[in-house]
Amino acid sequence: LEINLNPISQSGQDWSGLLIVLHDITAIRRLERMRSEFVANVSHELKTPIAAVKGFAETLLAGALNDKDTARSFLQIIFDESERLNRLIGDLLELSKIESKRIPLQFSPIHLQPFVTNCLNVLNAQATSKDIKLSMDVPSDLFIEADEDRLRQILINLLSNGISYTPEGGQVSISVRHVPSADGLAEADQVRFTISDTGIGIPKKDIPRIFERFYRVDKARSRVSGGTGLGLSIVKHLTDLHKGTIRVQSEVGVGSTFRIDMPLIH
Numbered sequence: 001l002e003i004n005l006n007p008i009s010q011s012g013q014d015w016s017g018l019l020i021v022l023h024d025i026t027a028i029r030r031l032e033r034m035r036s037e038f039v040a041n042v043s044h045e046l047k048t049p050i051a052a053v054k055g056f057a058e059t060l061l062a063g064a065l066n067d068k069d070t071a072r073s074f075l076q077i078i079f080d081e082s083e084r085l086n087r088l089i090g091d092l093l094e095l096s097k098i099e100s101k102r103i104p105l106q107f108s109p110i111h112l113q114p115f116v117t118n119c120l121n122v123l124n125a126q127a128t129s130k131d132i133k134l135s136m137d138v139p140s141d142l143f144i145e146a147d148e149d150r151l152r153q154i155l156i157n158l159l160s161n162g163i164s165y166t167p168e169g170g171q172v173s174i175s176v177r178h179v180p181s182a183d184g185l186a187e188a189d190q191v192r193f194t195i196s197d198t199g200i201g202i203p204k205k206d207i208p209r210i211f212e213r214f215y216r217v218d219k220a221r222s223r224v225s226g227g228t229g230l231g232l233s234i235v236k237h238l239t240d241l242h243k244g245t246i247r248v249q250s251e252v253g254v255g256s257t258f259r260i261d262m263p264l265i266h
């Protein structure tokens with residue numbers, strides 16, 4: 001709260017009253033704090049891979065280069081960490097573009113069955129390497145009006161998280177349904193995307209925060225899976241841009257379900 005005290009003076013008198021102006025600056029302060037936290041987070045996230053690249057390169061230069069096996073494993077780490085940096089910077093640019101609304105969506109009709117098949121194909125290798133079964137259930141005649149690249153990004157992010165946070169041998173599935181509006185107006189029809197996994201789940205207390213930038217339930221696990229901590233934040237923004245809603249249901253040790261409802265036409 002910011003308080004301004006202004007004496008009200010009348011001619012000839014010192015003052016005859018006091019004007020008290022109360023400004024609620026909580027929202028501004030909160031924004032300022034969020035921004036500085038964000039900058040601190042970005043710096044930290046960028047520094048971690050850079051420190052690894054630098055450290056391993058130094059060790060190689062100091063002599064580890066002579067041992068072929070050591071050299072190979074260090075170079076692999078350097079390569080992986082550079083990839084992480086690349087992903088991080090890509091996600092940050094993407095997020096900043098979306099947040100500043102500099103990306104006009106290109107709406108077009110999308111035939112959902114082949115579209116979802118294509119998304120799953122992209123993730124096949126990631127799933128196979130963990131022996132995870134991917135499955136889909138999409139009506140053959142369903143179309144949606146959406147931005148194709150952005151919708152792909154949403155689905156791939158959620159499916160990829162499902163695979164990352166599910167132990168070997170588990171399952172990740174996606175189903176898509178047409179949800180007619182209750183009042184019979186075709187303009188208000190929705191399409192519901194449901195992405196479920198049989199993974200580690202998300203503790204109740206963390207659920208409200210997982211869409212925040214860089215928020216992770218378990219930092220170590222997210223790092224191992226190559227996550228940037230920005231995926232769900234991007235998903236949330238892209239869903240908002242499509243005037244959609246996203247909801248999460250999860251139980252620790254059982255699995256998680258992400259559900260997105262989006263208008264069928266725009």
Ligand code: ADP
Pocket residue numbers: 161162165197199200201202210215216217218222223226227228229230231232233256
């Ligand atoms: P990350 O790059 O760390 O995966 P995200 O923004 O995609 O970042 O997700 C934020 C956090 O939410 C993750 O670090 C993880 O803790 C949790 N999370 C997301 N999806 C799932 C899921 N399907 N199952 C369990 N936890 C999840």
